[in-house]
Amino acid sequence: MIEEGRALFLQIAEGVEDSIIDRSLSEESQAPSTNELAAFFRINPATAAKGVNMLVDKGVLYKRRGVGMFVAPGARERLLAERRTAFADKYVEPLLAEARKLGMGPDDLSRLILDRADSAGAVATDITEGTSR
Amino acid sequence: MTDVIEVRNLTKRYRDTLAVDDVSFTIQKDTIYGLLGRNGAGKTTVMSILTAQNFATGGEIRIFGEQPYENTRVLRRMCFVRESQKYPDDAKPHHAFHAASLFFPNWSQELADRLIDEFQLPVKKRIKKLSRGQLSAVGVIIGLASRAEITFFDEPYLGLDAVARQIFYDRLLEDYTEHPRTVILSSHLIDEVANLIEKVLVIDRGHIVMDEDTDAVRDRAANIVGDADAVESFAAGREVIHRESLGRVTSITVLGALSADDRERLAVAGLDVAPVSLQQLIVRLTQHTRGDAPIDTVPTPDEGALR
Numbered sequence: 001m002i003e004e005g006r007a008l009f010l011q012i013a014e015g016v017e018d019s020i021i022d023r024s025l026s027e028e029s030q031a032p033s034t035n036e037l038a039a040f041f042r043i044n045p046a047t048a049a050k051g052v053n054m055l056v057d058k059g060v061l062y063k064r065r066g067v068g069m070f071v072a073p074g075a076r077e078r079l080l081a082e083r084r085t086a087f088a089d090k091y092v093e094p095l096l097a098e099a100r101k102l103g104m105g106p107d108d109l110s111r112l113i114l115d116r117a118d119s120a121g122a123v124a125t126d127i128t129e130g131t132s133r
Numbered sequence: 134m135t136d137v138i139e140v141r142n143l144t145k146r147y148r149d150t151l152a153v154d155d156v157s158f159t160i161q162k163d164t165i166y167g168l169l170g171r172n173g174a175g176k177t178t179v180m181s182i183l184t185a186q187n188f189a190t191g192g193e194i195r196i197f198g199e200q201p202y203e204n205t206r207v208l209r210r211m212c213f214v215r216e217s218q219k220y221p222d223d224a225k226p227h228h229a230f231h232a233a234s235l236f237f238p239n240w241s242q243e244l245a246d247r248l249i250d251e252f253q254l255p256v257k258k259r260i261k262k263l264s265r266g267q268l269s270a271v272g273v274i275i276g277l278a279s280r281a282e283i284t285f286f287d288e289p290y291l292g293l294d295a296v297a298r299q300i301f302y303d304r305l306l307e308d309y310t311e312h313p314r315t316v317i318l319s320s321h322l323i324d325e326v327a328n329l330i331e332k333v334l335v336i337d338r339g340h341i342v343m344d345e346d347t348d349a350v351r352d353r354a355a356n357i358v359g360d361a362d363a364v365e366s367f368a369a370g371r372e373v374i375h376r377e378s379l380g381r382v383t384s385i386t387v388l389g390a391l392s393a394d395d396r397e398r399l400a401v402a403g404l405d406v407a408p409v410s411l412q413q414l415i416v417r418l419t420q421h422t423r424g425d426a427p428i429d430t431v432p433t434p435d436e437g438a439l440r
Contacts, residue, residue: 005408
């Protein structure tokens with residue numbers, strides 16, 4: 001899972017966030033310790049600790065003295081909001097750039113997305129109400 | 134954090150060769166360092182001087198605040214695993230481990246036994262008769278089981294296969310987690326150790342050219358590939374450390390993290406961006422052609438460039 005060119009502590013933090021978002025790590029449950037993360041990803045424990053500390057600073061994890069790290073209540077909602085904000089930059093912009101290169105317009109793209117979503121069986125219902133299909 | 138090693142203006146001259154040229158750095162307590170660089174860059178010389186097995190021509194070193202020469206107080210707290218450690222002719226691995234257990238105050242026989250088992254080391258065979266990999270295993274076992282406060286591993290893996298190296302890396306991380314200590318690991322297999330080392334020190338021709346947090350270096354450079362004109366226009370005003378061309382396509386390696394604006398500009402220009410691994414970055418920084426000036430006349434590299 002570790003990729004080149006990006007700080008490891010960010011990747012570790014994102015991995016924990018992903019587990020919270022997909023609910024494999026539920027709120028108020030115990031998060032993996034720094035040492036467990038270091039052993040699992042075979043990385044330096046200080047680097048893993050930096051990722052965990054970042055999540056504590058963000059309020060995603062909190063520390064129970066003498067017990068360990070736990071997922072903060074409301075963490076999932078806040079992470080979802082943050083990821084949705086970043087979604088356009090991270091996924092839509094590159095999509096548009098590639099489409100431009102291939103001479104595809106916004107209408108072509110939206111048709112394509114709706115078709116694919118139909119055949120795949122829509123993964124989620126729309127968040128925004130009044131989205132017409 | 135406390136510094137366990139302080140090096141100031143260290144210089145080592147062998148006749149006409151300057152092996153180490155006015156080098157200064159510090160090593161923090163309980164941290165794993167990678168000491169990287171090409172053959173002959175000065176790595177082993179530095180480690181030998183720090184462990185009092187070689188003399189400096191000039192400069193000053195302090196280990197735990199003291200000078201290490203003939204200083205048992207300091208030497209018992211350090212372990213130096215050499216690439217080609219020599220043992221007495223009749224010695225067997227269990228003799229070497231016994232001697233180490235007497236010298237190192239934190240020696241763990243339990244860890245040594247476990248490693249002997251994992252490396253499948255024949256402890257009653259004469260060391261002279263061991264294979265290269267088994268000989269390396271002897272050094273690795275001493276280095277880990279000594280649990281010395283400062284442990285130097287100088288290319289400890291010669292002849293060890295990929296499985297045995299992974300055992301070494303895993304046990305190093307595991308034991309370091311339980312018993313934090315300072316480890317200085319010199320290796321040519323940079324990609325293999327990149328995730329283990331918290332700090333990276335790169336020596337090139339007797340100079341330190343990088344002294345940083347490993348994680349901070351990960352996005353320090355990028356490869357940009359695409360149409361030659363577009364690449365060159367992006368490169369303008371940036372520090373380019375490598376450049377290759379194939380027809381109309383140019384590939385460059387630029388120093389400096391890319392901003393969001395840079396990335397957008399690259400996307401618009403249709404240029405591809407690929408990450409540069411620590412190993413690639415160090416190769417780029419330390420590759421010189423044979424015609425390069427010898428060390429004595431080379432101007433001091435701009436050490437600030439990477440800070």
